[in-house]
Amino acid sequence: MTAIMDGPEATKVSDVIVCRDVHKWYGDFEALKGVDLTVEAGEVVVILGPSGSGKSTFIRCMNRLEEHQEGRIIIDGIELTHDVRNISEIRREVGMVFQQFNLFPHLTVLDNITLAPINVRKWSRDRAEELAMKWLTRVGIPEQADKYPGQLSGGQQQRVAIARALTMQPKILLFDEPTSALDPEMISEVLDVMRDLAKAGYTIVAVTHEMGFAREVAQRIIFMDGGQIVEINSPENFFNNPTHERTKLFLSQILNH
Amino acid sequence: MASVTTTTSSKPPVQQRGTFSKKFNLNYFLQDNISGSRGLLIWVSILAIVTVGLLVQQFNNAPGRTWVIFGVWAVAVLGTVVGELFTLHIGATRWLKENMFNNVSNSLMTLFLGLFVAIIGSGLWSWGVANATFDPALTHPDVRTFDGASWGVLWGARKLLLTGLLEPEHNGRVIQWTLTILGLWALSFIGTRESTRETGWGTWVRRIANVGWVLSPFISYIFLAGLEYTEPFIDTRRFILGTVLVVAVMAILWFFKVIQLNPMTTAMWVLAWPAAYLLWRGITLVSHNAEIFTPIDVDRWGGLLLTVIFAIFVNILSFPIGILLALGRRADVQGIPYWILWPIAIALTAWGLYTSTFGNCIGTPSFLCENVNLWATSRNTVEQIIAFWPLLIPLATWAFLRSFDGNFLQAFSVLFIEIIRGVPLITLLFMAIIMAPFFLPEDSQGLSNFWAVIVGYTIFSSSYMAELVRGGLQAIPKGQYEAADSLGINTLQKYRFIILPQALRILIPPLAGAVIGTFKSSSLVALVGMIDLVGSTKAIIANSQWLGLRTELYVFMFVLYFLVSSIVSWYSRRLEDQAGLGVR
Ligand SMILES: Nc1ncnc2c1ncn2[C@@H]1O[C@H](COP(=O)(O)OP(=O)(O)O)[C@@H](O)[C@H]1O
Numbered sequence: 001m002t003a004i005m006d007g008p009e010a011t012k013v014s015d016v017i018v019c020r021d022v023h024k025w026y027g028d029f030e031a032l033k034g035v036d037l038t039v040e041a042g043e044v045v046v047i048l049g050p051s052g053s054g055k056s057t058f059i060r061c062m063n064r065l066e067e068h069q070e071g072r073i074i075i076d077g078i079e080l081t082h083d084v085r086n087i088s089e090i091r092r093e094v095g096m097v098f099q100q101f102n103l104f105p106h107l108t109v110l111d112n113i114t115l116a117p118i119n120v121r122k123w124s125r126d127r128a129e130e131l132a133m134k135w136l137t138r139v140g141i142p143e144q145a146d147k148y149p150g151q152l153s154g155g156q157q158q159r160v161a162i163a164r165a166l167t168m169q170p171k172i173l174l175f176d177e178p179t180s181a182l183d184p185e186m187i188s189e190v191l192d193v194m195r196d197l198a199k200a201g202y203t204i205v206a207v208t209h210e211m212g213f214a215r216e217v218a219q220r221i222i223f224m225d226g227g228q229i230v231e232i233n234s235p236e237n238f239f240n241n242p243t244h245e246r247t248k249l250f251l252s253q254i255l256n257h
Numbered sequence: 258m259a260s261v262t263t264t265t266s267s268k269p270p271v272q273q274r275g276t277f278s279k280k281f282n283l284n285y286f287l288q289d290n291i292s293g294s295r296g297l298l299i300w301v302s303i304l305a306i307v308t309v310g311l312l313v314q315q316f317n318n319a320p321g322r323t324w325v326i327f328g329v330w331a332v333a334v335l336g337t338v339v340g341e342l343f344t345l346h347i348g349a350t351r352w353l354k355e356n357m358f359n360n361v362s363n364s365l366m367t368l369f370l371g372l373f374v375a376i377i378g379s380g381l382w383s384w385g386v387a388n389a390t391f392d393p394a395l396t397h398p399d400v401r402t403f404d405g406a407s408w409g410v411l412w413g414a415r416k417l418l419l420t421g422l423l424e425p426e427h428n429g430r431v432i433q434w435t436l437t438i439l440g441l442w443a444l445s446f447i448g449t450r451e452s453t454r455e456t457g458w459g460t461w462v463r464r465i466a467n468v469g470w471v472l473s474p475f476i477s478y479i480f481l482a483g484l485e486y487t488e489p490f491i492d493t494r495r496f497i498l499g500t501v502l503v504v505a506v507m508a509i510l511w512f513f514k515v516i517q518l519n520p521m522t523t524a525m526w527v528l529a530w531p532a533a534y535l536l537w538r539g540i541t542l543v544s545h546n547a548e549i550f551t552p553i554d555v556d557r558w559g560g561l562l563l564t565v566i567f568a569i570f571v572n573i574l575s576f577p578i579g580i581l582l583a584l585g586r587r588a589d590v591q592g593i594p595y596w597i598l599w600p601i602a603i604a605l606t607a608w609g610l611y612t613s614t615f616g617n618c619i620g621t622p623s624f625l626c627e628n629v630n631l632w633a634t635s636r637n638t639v640e641q642i643i644a645f646w647p648l649l650i651p652l653a654t655w656a657f658l659r660s661f662d663g664n665f666l667q668a669f670s671v672l673f674i675e676i677i678r679g680v681p682l683i684t685l686l687f688m689a690i691i692m693a694p695f696f697l698p699e700d701s702q703g704l705s706n707f708w709a710v711i712v713g714y715t716i717f718s719s720s721y722m723a724e725l726v727r728g729g730l731q732a733i734p735k736g737q738y739e740a741a742d743s744l745g746i747n748t749l750q751k752y753r754f755i756i757l758p759q760a761l762r763i764l765i766p767p768l769a770g771a772v773i774g775t776f777k778s779s780s781l782v783a784l785v786g787m788i789d790l791v792g793s794t795k796a797i798i799a800n801s802q803w804l805g806l807r808t809e810l811y812v813f814m815f816v817l818y819f820l821v822s823s824i825v826s827w828y829s830r831r832l833e834d835q836a837g838l839g840v841r
Pocket residue numbers: 026029031049050051052053054055056057058
């Protein structure tokens with residue numbers, strides 16, 4: 001990755017994600033048990049935690065793919081309520097990248113990327129395609145624009161998914177284990193793109209198991225377990241002197257693995 | 258150097274043409290073909306006995322034909338064996354070997370099927386061609402041949418077969434309509450072929466064809482039923498009622514957050530009905546003055562025409578209704594809350610109980626409340642109990658809230674689909690014809706049987722279509738919905754651009770099956786007195802001129818239904834190829 005495009009214009013230097021005492025139930029099962037988190041503009045936050053600890057549920061609440069039942073979530077000054085207008089406004093500002101890429105298999109790469117800008121942002125096709133090509137170039141695969149997702153490798157697909165999220169010009173990016181479905185040799189190409197975005201000043205919340213990436217890029221690490229945030233710490237402290245017993249256990253399991 | 262030698266020697270030895278095959282081994286041959294397993298041995302023995310038996314029997318019955326078949330078979334077997342043993346294969350013997358004589362049991366099977374086809378073919382030939390007559394004048398029982406077919410009936414009764422009771426002066430309109438539909442098909446065909454080649458105009462041709470198909474029930478109606486002009490030009494009641502209905506639909510969709518409104522789209526919704534109504538009335542007036550599309554009584558349509566019209570109308574109408582029902586069944590909308598439902602339910606119950614037990618219709622329109630005083634008029638215990646029917650309202654409300662959480666769309670779709678699928682088509686058709694008058698205002702001239710059957714059949718077909726489409730929707734991974742949501746795409750766009758295109762691609766084969774099924778099942782309408790292809794066949798057989806010529810007519814129907822069904826399935830395979838289903 002070479003050239004760095006401008007990040008989103010620095011808005012108010014304040015908190016773009018505010019979660020207060022968020023509770024979420026799946027039926028009788030409480031997946032989030034009162035989660036508090038504040039993320040500042042331009043900050044990169046990595047969420048770690050054992051499987052089933054509620055990491056995905058938490059970040060999916062931030063763009064209403066899941067609905068929280070108690071507490072408040074305020075994204076970029078807009079509170080997530082039942083009001084669809086708020087939800088669609090927030091979704092425009094929040095891009096999401098999934099573990100399984102979730103590209104639209106019946107559309108070409110270019111159409112995958114321009115669909116939302118044209119229909120949601122109401123841009124002209126030309127404008128949308130121009131920006132789409134810019135992002136495809138930035139993630140390193142401009143030559144794949146006319147192919148279908150099924151013709152690309154996993155790493156390329158995930159980079160298309162990132163370009164798709166970014167062409168909507170979001171202020172916030174959510175990543176849910178973006179490298180977990182990739183073959184080892186493709187992981188780094190996706191991590192490079194993410195590193196690049198972090199430098200460009202995007203607000204990023206990422207769930208990942210890439211400890212090297214977390215240590216290098218994150219400003220804060222959130223450790224979740226059992227539907228709660230157990231520890232929030234800087235990367236050095238988190239990996240070198242974790243304060244909490246469960247964090248130590250988690251780290252030892254990972255390191256001994 | 259050693260490696261070079263190994264590569265060359267590891268190639269299979271090229272065998273000289275015309276030398277004895279080195280691969281042949283009698284033991285292996287016997288094992289592969291006859292003695293390999295007990296099952297194989299038994300199968301080959303039975304096949305040999307049956308084939309030889311049939312051969313001997315055929316030598317006695319039809320020696321000439323059988324000699325020819327046996328001779329050709331023997332020569333082919335010999336050629337294959339020689340070609341195989343001495344590596345002498347040419348194109349033809351290789352084809353024969355691969356397709357007919359690749360082992361002993363298939364060689365026997367080839368002989369058996371050859372004899373079998375000859376028996377059937379010669380029977381059909383002597384009945385259908387050699388001993389048949391083709392002259393329409395020779396179909397009367399007094400002059401008819403009884404050795405073979407009297408194909409003259411097809412020509413003699415062509416009018417009944419093709420258009421039923423339709424007056425001959427309307428034939429021109431039927432032909433124009435047929436050409437229109439064929440033209441539409443040609444447009445679709447060209448459009449889909451060209452648009453896969455990324456030429457700009459192909460897409461446009463396809464779009465025009467699609468609009469044509471959507472409008473085809475109206476086009477067909479104009480050609481085949483004509484336009485009846487009635488004064489006044491604008492019926493105020495219909496004008497206003499239609500507008501109100503469309504606006505109500507808009508409001509409901511907006512309320513359930515299916516669509517979002519801005520001044521532009523609101524104006525389009527509000528003006529949709531007035532524009533369509535004025536257009537329709539305009540066409541009617543023009544056609545009336547120029548006497549182009551004079552009215553035709555739809556109940557006189559018949560024969561193949563009626564069958565095709567049923568297929569087109571029912572398929573085209575039930576497809577969008579089916580999609581809507583499927584979406585409704587999956588709709589995850591905000592339910593009507595209990596604090597709205599219960600007061601309404603209780604008020605209705607109270608009002609119902611009051612009128613049915615003590616009441617005498619205070620302040621209610623008389624058509625709603627005739628004889629509602631059930632209690633006063635009851636004659637026995639059962640009727641007394643029936644007077645308390647309004648108590649069912651709270652029960653239904655409770656069930657609705659409990660099962661569907663107040664989700665009206667879902668409740669309607671589920672009940673519609675499940676109830677209709679639980680009823681045989683023929684029952685629905687009878688109900689449509691018999692019960693339609695009860696739902697119509699008393700002063701109307703009544704619904705023609707044709708429209709009643711169309712309604713009944715469409716209802717039936719759409720509930721099956723709905724379940725098909727729902728299956729397709731369920732095959733789309735949850736991630737597709739989530740990706741669309743996360744991009745801020747609204748519900749309508751999500752289905753339009755992402756979910757339905759993928760679901761319909763998966764659904765091409767089952768939808769083709771449904772189209773064929775609807776086409777063939779339309780023959781059931783003969784049972785409710787419609788003169789469709791089957792109905793007119795029955796009428797023809799009963800006619801003294803063609804009395805009892807059922808075989809000819811059934812063969813004709815067989816060929817016709819088979820042809821149409823084959824064309825539809827061929828077309829669906831083509832669509833499937835174009836949609837790139839297999840490639841993905
Ligand atoms: N749709 C769902 N229905 C019911 N339970 C769910 C659902 N999604 C997640 N859960 C449960 O919620 C918990 C948290 O899940 P998740 O957020 O996916 O964990 P993580 O991403 O940390 O592995 C798990 O116990 C999981 O079984």
